[in-house]
Amino acid sequence: MRIFSGIQPTGRKHLGNYIGAIRQYVEGQDRGDPAIYSIVDLHAITVAYEPDQLRTNLYDTTAALLAAGLDPERCILARQSDIPEHTELCWLLSGVCAHGDLNRMTQFKDKSGQQKDLVSAGLFIYPLLQAADVLAYRADEVPVGEDQRQHIELMREIARRFNERFGETLVVPEHRIPEIGARIMDLQEPNRKMSTSVGADSGRVYLLETEKETRKKLGSAVTDSGREVKRGEGKEGIANLIGIYAVARGVSEDEVEAEFEGAGYGDFKKAVADAVVEFLAPVRERYPEIREDEAEIERILAQGAARARELAAETLSDVRAAMGVGVPRS
Numbered sequence: 001m002r003i004f005s006g007i008q009p010t011g012r013k014h015l016g017n018y019i020g021a022i023r024q025y026v027e028g029q030d031r032g033d034p035a036i037y038s039i040v041d042l043h044a045i046t047v048a049y050e051p052d053q054l055r056t057n058l059y060d061t062t063a064a065l066l067a068a069g070l071d072p073e074r075c076i077l078a079r080q081s082d083i084p085e086h087t088e089l090c091w092l093l094s095g096v097c098a099h100g101d102l103n104r105m106t107q108f109k110d111k112s113g114q115q116k117d118l119v120s121a122g123l124f125i126y127p128l129l130q131a132a133d134v135l136a137y138r139a140d141e142v143p144v145g146e147d148q149r150q151h152i153e154l155m156r157e158i159a160r161r162f163n164e165r166f167g168e169t170l171v172v173p174e175h176r177i178p179e180i181g182a183r184i185m186d187l188q189e190p191n192r193k194m195s196t197s198v199g200a201d202s203g204r205v206y207l208l209e210t211e212k213e214t215r216k217k218l219g220s221a222v223t224d225s226g227r228e229v230k231r232g233e234g235k236e237g238i239a240n241l242i243g244i245y246a247v248a249r250g251v252s253e254d255e256v257e258a259e260f261e262g263a264g265y266g267d268f269k270k271a272v273a274d275a276v277v278e279f280l281a282p283v284r285e286r287y288p289e290i291r292e293d294e295a296e297i298e299r300i301l302a303q304g305a306a307r308a309r310e311l312a313a314e315t316l317s318d319v320r321a322a323m324g325v326g327v328p329r330s
């Protein structure tokens with residue numbers, strides 16, 4: 001089974017990214033044959049950004065993934081822009097991707113509204129590049145958080161349409177969305193997902209911040225006027241904390257409710273903070289040493305790119321042949 005997922009080198013990764021995506025990557029590296037993880041720098045240029053900052057963020061994100069447990073000997077870890085097959089396939093697939101489908105993408109609607117100076121064409125075709133990222137490897141499975149469901153549906157549709165038009169060439173991938181923690185909510189506005197670009201810092205726990213900061217944010221997470229540690233109508237804040245605690249401790253949400261029956265919100269929040277601090281401690285401990293060695297990060301990415309390119313080139317050769325593009329195969 002081939003696994004592929006991409007993660008943007010944008011800003012500092014948060015608990016939502018860790019629970020929804022990164023933790024699944026680590027688990028997938030022994031199931032994947034292979035598991036391919038891409039730091040998708042070409043996606044990050046679709047909104048306003050600084051070139052120097054992009055490079056720094058790329059090292060930060062790669063080091064965070066390694067610190068989280070990705071092992072370059074057990075998976076392929078590569079930088080998207082090192083593999084030109086992604087962008088070539090994006091263009092080739094544009095012939096079977098409906099403009100109307102891209103127009104319906106809710107992430108584009110949300111993100112285009114946030115842009116101050118320019119809504120780039122790249123932001124509009126972002127899901128098409130994402131489809132190319134996955135389809136280039138004929139991946140069977142794509143681990144992502146809930147917010148990516150619509151994009152995965154689109155890439156499935158693109159693969160199906162390609163195969164109908166040009167013959168069976170691409171694999172129609174399945175998403176892998178975690179049962180608990182698929183949508184970690186903002187701690188201050190629990191009706192909205194925890195996000196890199198929207199909301200105050202106090203609403204997101206960063207993967208790499210101090211224990212003190214994490215405790216403070218979880219301690220002041222918005223709850224409700226009730227008392228019971230239970231999920232339910234109007235209890236989005238508590239439900240979010242129940243999900244976070246369940247993931248951090250590796251138990252079910254029902255078990256969390258049973259454990260905290262009769263406890264107050266204050267005690268519960270303290271327990272959540274303890275659990276999250278312990279959950280993230282190994283990543284935080286390993287990170288500084290890994291991040292320091294940029295030459296080693298580049299070596300790992302180059303090794304990953306070489307392996308990834310071999311796989312992507314095979315698909316591209318078949319796609320070109322099926323589409324009647326380029327020199328005919330002998």
Ligand code: AQP
Binds near residue numbers: 020182
């Ligand atoms: N709140 C979340 N809960 C669970 N999973 C989440 N993901 C993102 N937010 C949550 C998952 O993280 C992966 C990486 O996402 P990305 O590469 O798109 O990173 P990003 O855009 O920098 O992160 P955000 O927070 O999603 O940014 P905004 O909100 O600014 O767009 C994906 O698998 C995603 O599902």
